[in-house]
Amino acid sequence: MDIRRAVLALLVVLSLCGAVGGVSLRITVVDDEAGDPVSGAVIYVGGIYQGATNAGGVYAYEHSLNESFRVGIEKTGYTGWQSMVSATQTNLTAELSRRAVPLTVSLYDADTMEPVKGILVKVSGEGYLSTGTSNAAGDAVFEVKAGRQYSVEVSASRYEPLIRIVEMGNEEKFVDYRLIRDDIFVVEVRDAATGYPLEGAEVSIDEKPAGKTGEGGRLTTYVERGRTYPVSVVKDEYAAFADQLYIDTDLLVYQVALSKALYPVAISVHEPGKTPIEGATIYIDGAYHETTDAFGRAGIAQLVAGPHVLEVRAAGYETVTREVIVDDSVEDIIIQPDFAMAAVSILAEEADHTPVVGASVLIDGVFVGITGGDGIFETALRTNAAYAISLTRDGYHDASVEERIPKGTSEYQIPVPMEQSFNIGLVIVLCGIMVIGVAGIMGVRHLRKRPAKRNSQKKNKL
Known part of the structure; x- marks a missing residue:
């Protein structure tokens, strides 16, 4: 009897010690589908934050409560969990359910980037399978679980099949795919x-x-x-x-x-007056083509369509460089080069070849310059043309000549003789000076004679 009483007393003492020390509640949080522990789940007791589960999904709650209390658990991507727990309970397992979030699949044509309507879309994952069809905006929307991985499969006629993997976060997700036509x-x-x-x-x-x-x-x-x-x-x-x-x-x-189309083109070279130019050399795009004959013609050139640079050179004529556009409307190309320019010197001189300096030069009635110290004025004139040359200068009669610059000439001199003119104004001035001079001399002589006569009269009186 004494032994039984001693054991009973010991149990009472241990019970009292446990009541004074409190209760340890082991809370285990797992995923309701996979059964995996959920780390970082936040624990609330009576609405007051207590802590979070460790990597094993466990949290130990120490308390000395003597009545039931409410435990709440929250985790991003999961639906919140709550339960009433007795004061003496030491183990609690909470199974959290993944929260449903929208997954929007948008489909576009890879070439036009326009939305594609009526395309079959299949979304599958662990314990999940759903199909849908893209709407007018090219969208197909699915409700999936947050934090899970899903396979998206797209199939449609005239398009290549498409398969993509989508990792869902804790919020709604949008994915865009371009569909490539197989035709x-x-x-x-x-x-x-x-x-x-x-x-x-x-x-x-x-x-x-x-x-x-x-x-x-x-x-x-x-x-x-x-x-x-x-x-x-x-x-x-x-x-x-x-x-x-x-x-x-x-x-x-x-x-x-x-390849560029070839067109036959005939090339002819004429003077401005349509006289054929023989011996003109023709270059096309920098390469020698042919020399014109007595009729001013060169052989037929087979030219590809498009722009070409045509160059014509002939002695006594200006070199012509022209861009021509060859197509089916071009058959004949006629080039009319101007006569070449010549360096012309106009010489103003008197009959004894004394140069006339400062004479004004007019060509075909247009003032062009003044002769220099050597009596020469230099200019450039086109050959094979006649010109009216006029010279004017004070003290000289106006002088004019008609001169034709020969074709093929590079340098040419035109002498223009000038004759000094009789200046009536100068003569009048000189005569006036002479008259004044003579009158002055006579006046002086008259004054000298008058005093001598008075002296002789005085002598006679004496």
């Missing part, structure tokens, strides 16, 4: 000589216009593969292209090289 076909047109892309080339497929190439020389269109199509390409200034083309699943870009 897309690109025609690329380039210049055969330079390799440069050709813009504006007209492409026809299956004898139907497909459109024009853009800035990069490309045209994007759509065809049913596994067939043979007639393909043609035309562009101004280029030879037309045509082919029978089998388009299989591997052919995406079809390259076409266009």
Whole structure:
């Protein structure tokens, strides 16, 4: 009996000690689907923050409460959890459910970047499978669990299949995908000589216009593969292209090289008065082509369409450089070079070859300058033309000559004789000076004679 009483007393003492020391409540938080521990879950007791679960999803709550209390648990991406717990409970397991968040899949055509409507979209993940169809805005919306990974599959006729993996966070997510047409076909047109892309080339497929190439020389269109199509390409200034083309699943870009069209062009060289110029040498784009015959003609040149630099050289004529645009409307090119310029010196001189300095020079009635210290005025005049040369200077009679500058001349001198004129004004002035001088002399003599006569009279009186 004594032993039993001692054991009973010991149990009572231990019970009292436990009541005084408090209770330890072990709280374990796990994912309700995967069963994995949830770390960082925030623990509230009676609405008051206590702490957060560790990496193992566990939190130990020490208390000395003597009545039931409310435990609340929150974790981003999960729905909040609450439960009443008795004061003596030592273990608590909370299963948190993932919060549902929207996943919006937006689909666009890769070429036009326009939304694609009516495309089937399948979203799958752990314990989740849902399908939807894109609306007019190209969107398909799904309700998925936050923090999970999902597979997005897109399939549609005329488009390549698309599969993507999406990692969901704790908030709504938007993903954009570009769908590539599987019937897309690109025609690329380039210049055969330079390799440069050709813009504006007209492409026809299956004898139907497909459109024009853009800035990069490309045209994007759509065809049913596994067939043979007639393909043609035309562009101004280029030879037309045509082919029978089998388009299989591997052919995406079809390259076409266009060669410049050749046009026969006749070149003639005439004077301004349409007289043929024989012996003129012709250069095309810097290369010698031919020399003109007695009729001023050169042989036929086969020129590709487009711009060309034409140069004509002939003795006694100005060199002509001209850019010509060759196309199917150009057959004959006529060049009319001007006569060459000559260095002309106009010499004003008297009969004894004394130069006349400062004479005004007029050519065809237009003042052009004044003769220098050597009596010469220099200018440039076109050959094979006649000119009226006029000279004027005070003290000289006006002088004029008609002179023709010969064709083929590079230097030429035109002498113009000038004769001094009789200046009546100067004569009048000189005569006036002489009259004044004579009158002055006579006056002086008269004054000298008058005193002598008075002296003689005085002598007679004496």
